[in-house]
Amino acid sequence: MNHPITLTVNATEYTGTVEARLLLSDFLRHDLDLTGTHVGCEHGVCGACTVLLDGAPVRSCLVFAVQANGRQVTTVEGLSTGPRPEQMHPLQTGFWEAHGLQCGYCTPGILMSIVPFLEENPEPSEAEIREALSGNLCRCTGYQKIVEAVQMGARLLRESRV
Amino acid sequence: MKPAAFDYFAPKSIDEALALLAQHGYDAKPLAGGQSLVPTMNFRLAQPAVLVDLNGINELFFIRENSAGLRIGAMTRQRTVERSPLVQRRAPLIHETMPHIAHPQIRNRGTFGGSLAHADPASELPVLAITLNARMRVQSSRGERWVNASDFYLDLFATDLQPDELLVEIDIPDLPARTGWAFDEVSRRHGDYAMAGAAATVTLAVDGTVAAARLVYLSVGDFPTEAFLAETALIGERPTSAALAAAAEIAATQDISPGGDIHASAAYRRHLAKVLAARVLARAVDRAVERSAERGSA
Ligand SMILES: Cc1cc2nc3c(=O)[nH]c(=O)nc-3n(C[C@H](O)[C@H](O)[C@H](O)COP(=O)(O)OP(=O)(O)OC[C@H]3O[C@@H](n4cnc5c(N)ncnc54)[C@H](O)[C@@H]3O)c2cc1C
Ligand code: FES
Ligand code: FES
Numbered sequence: 001m002n003h004p005i006t007l008t009v010n011a012t013e014y015t016g017t018v019e020a021r022l023l024l025s026d027f028l029r030h031d032l033d034l035t036g037t038h039v040g041c042e043h044g045v046c047g048a049c050t051v052l053l054d055g056a057p058v059r060s061c062l063v064f065a066v067q068a069n070g071r072q073v074t075t076v077e078g079l080s081t082g083p084r085p086e087q088m089h090p091l092q093t094g095f096w097e098a099h100g101l102q103c104g105y106c107t108p109g110i111l112m113s114i115v116p117f118l119e120e121n122p123e124p125s126e127a128e129i130r131e132a133l134s135g136n137l138c139r140c141t142g143y144q145k146i147v148e149a150v151q152m153g154a155r156l157l158r159e160s161r162v
Numbered sequence: 163m164k165p166a167a168f169d170y171f172a173p174k175s176i177d178e179a180l181a182l183l184a185q186h187g188y189d190a191k192p193l194a195g196g197q198s199l200v201p202t203m204n205f206r207l208a209q210p211a212v213l214v215d216l217n218g219i220n221e222l223f224f225i226r227e228n229s230a231g232l233r234i235g236a237m238t239r240q241r242t243v244e245r246s247p248l249v250q251r252r253a254p255l256i257h258e259t260m261p262h263i264a265h266p267q268i269r270n271r272g273t274f275g276g277s278l279a280h281a282d283p284a285s286e287l288p289v290l291a292i293t294l295n296a297r298m299r300v301q302s303s304r305g306e307r308w309v310n311a312s313d314f315y316l317d318l319f320a321t322d323l324q325p326d327e328l329l330v331e332i333d334i335p336d337l338p339a340r341t342g343w344a345f346d347e348v349s350r351r352h353g354d355y356a357m358a359g360a361a362a363t364v365t366l367a368v369d370g371t372v373a374a375a376r377l378v379y380l381s382v383g384d385f386p387t388e389a390f391l392a393e394t395a396l397i398g399e400r401p402t403s404a405a406l407a408a409a410a411e412i413a414a415t416q417d418i419s420p421g422g423d424i425h426a427s428a429a430y431r432r433h434l435a436k437v438l439a440a441r442v443l444a445r446a447v448d449r450a451v452e453r454s455a456e457r458g459s460a
Contacts, residue, residue, distance in 0.1 A: 020170035135265025
């Protein structure tokens with residue numbers, strides 16, 4: 001059974017027809033070609049597929065695309081204002097400068113978890129950052145550099161707003 | 163992996179959802195937050211032919227208070243419950259426990275009723291429902307009934323819900339006067355399912371002895387496990403650390419028979435059960451003492 005859907009992804013409206021069983025993660029990657037959203041486990045554990053649904057971070061592997069009908073989705077592609085390094089989101093700059101990634105598989109999910117976290121808590125402690133990262137697995141970095149990247153990103157974000 | 167094909171319905175009202183469940187019976191499953199159902203569908207452990215999505219039913223999303231306690235709609239997101247000042251004030255045990263459930267990204271989608279209906283033996287909310295004497299309002303196209311939380315959990319992932327029934331609302335009575343509460347658990351990493359966890363409430367009599375106590379465990383059996391013998395042992399006692407330690411010993415050795423798995427051996431679960439019982443009982447007693455003083459009751 002196919003279902004017509006209309007949704008907004010990164011401020012662009014898309015209309016399409018989807019099978020009910022199509023996961024939002026696969027809709028984003030295969031139908032919209034937004035391959036920044038990564039898929040690691042498809043059971044909610046790794047966090048690589050995290051996107052914002054109406055502004056709140058969720059696992060896109062645990063939402064059906066048909067459920068996003070009429071909603072706003074933000075993916076990692078929606079963070080920067082353009083393709084040049086200086087157009088990156090301050091948190092992305094933090095990851096770049098502080099070496100917050102190695103293979104980068106976990107990075108989009110971490111960015112999409114931490115962007116809303118910093119909106120609510122612009123000056124987090126290290127413990128709060130570690131807690132906010134606890135829903136995202138990284139197999140490369142040992143997390144230390146990620147924590148430092150978030151600290152730098154938080155600072156850059158605060159500075160960008162004064 | 164990807165889920166098997168299914169027919170999808172997104173009803174706008176409880177009545178519409180109940181009609182769909184009545185029509186499709188065992189082939190249909192309600193879809194709440196999807197944080198347990200969709201993983202099992204992705205692995206094809208579950209292959210429901212029909213999904214009845216509850217996310218568009220506005221009347222299932224609410225937190226209300228009345229003179230006797232709280233009413234929480236089944237579809238209320240776990241994150242909403244966690245952040246509700248009403249829940250913090252009227253059901254502080256729930257407020258204290260919510261951050262232990264998975265991660266914010268999961269709680270943004272996962273629902274209060276979905277967790278209660280799913281009946282995972284490692285989940286926190288069923289344990290709280292029993293500890294707090296919650297009641298479940300269950301509806302089907304045949305009518306409605308109320309089920310006490312203590313009668314709701316029948317087996318591993320099995321509740322009293324029939325295939326055509328929906329859990330629609332949960333009634334959570336206020337704690338009695340002079341009552342303290344506490345929750346604690348041990349998990350390998352923050353947000354993981356716990357290897358063991360415990361909730362307690364303790365009510366003190368005017369003379370400072372224990373008038374009533376509840377101690378309920380998660381992850382030490384196939385469903386929430388109440389430590390009846392430990393509770394009974396505390397009644398009438400002064401809540402000294404020796405009395406609490408004795409109750410914790412009874413709970414860990416007589417009330418439960420945990421199994422072992424890759425996460426924790428049976429012996430280690432018993433050890434955790436004892437440590438957790440001592441901790442939550444002590445915190446509950448402290449709070450009961452505070453609350454007795456606050457109320458100025460003689
Ligand atoms: C990585 C990860 C970690 C997690 N960690 C924890 C944890 O530490 N503790 C914990 O408790 N949970 C944990 N969860 C599970 C999470 O809390 C789920 O949200 C919850 O168990 C199910 O709620 P749901 O709303 O997502 O329900 P769904 O997944 O949509 O449904 C679960 C089941 O309940 C049925 N159902 C749902 N709502 C109703 C209703 N109103 N009436 C009748 N039947 C209904 C469905 O048909 C289905 O069979 C975790 C999940 C993930 C992915
Ligand atoms: S792919 Fe969604 S959480 Fe791992
Ligand atoms: S950088 Fe490789 S998984 Fe995180």
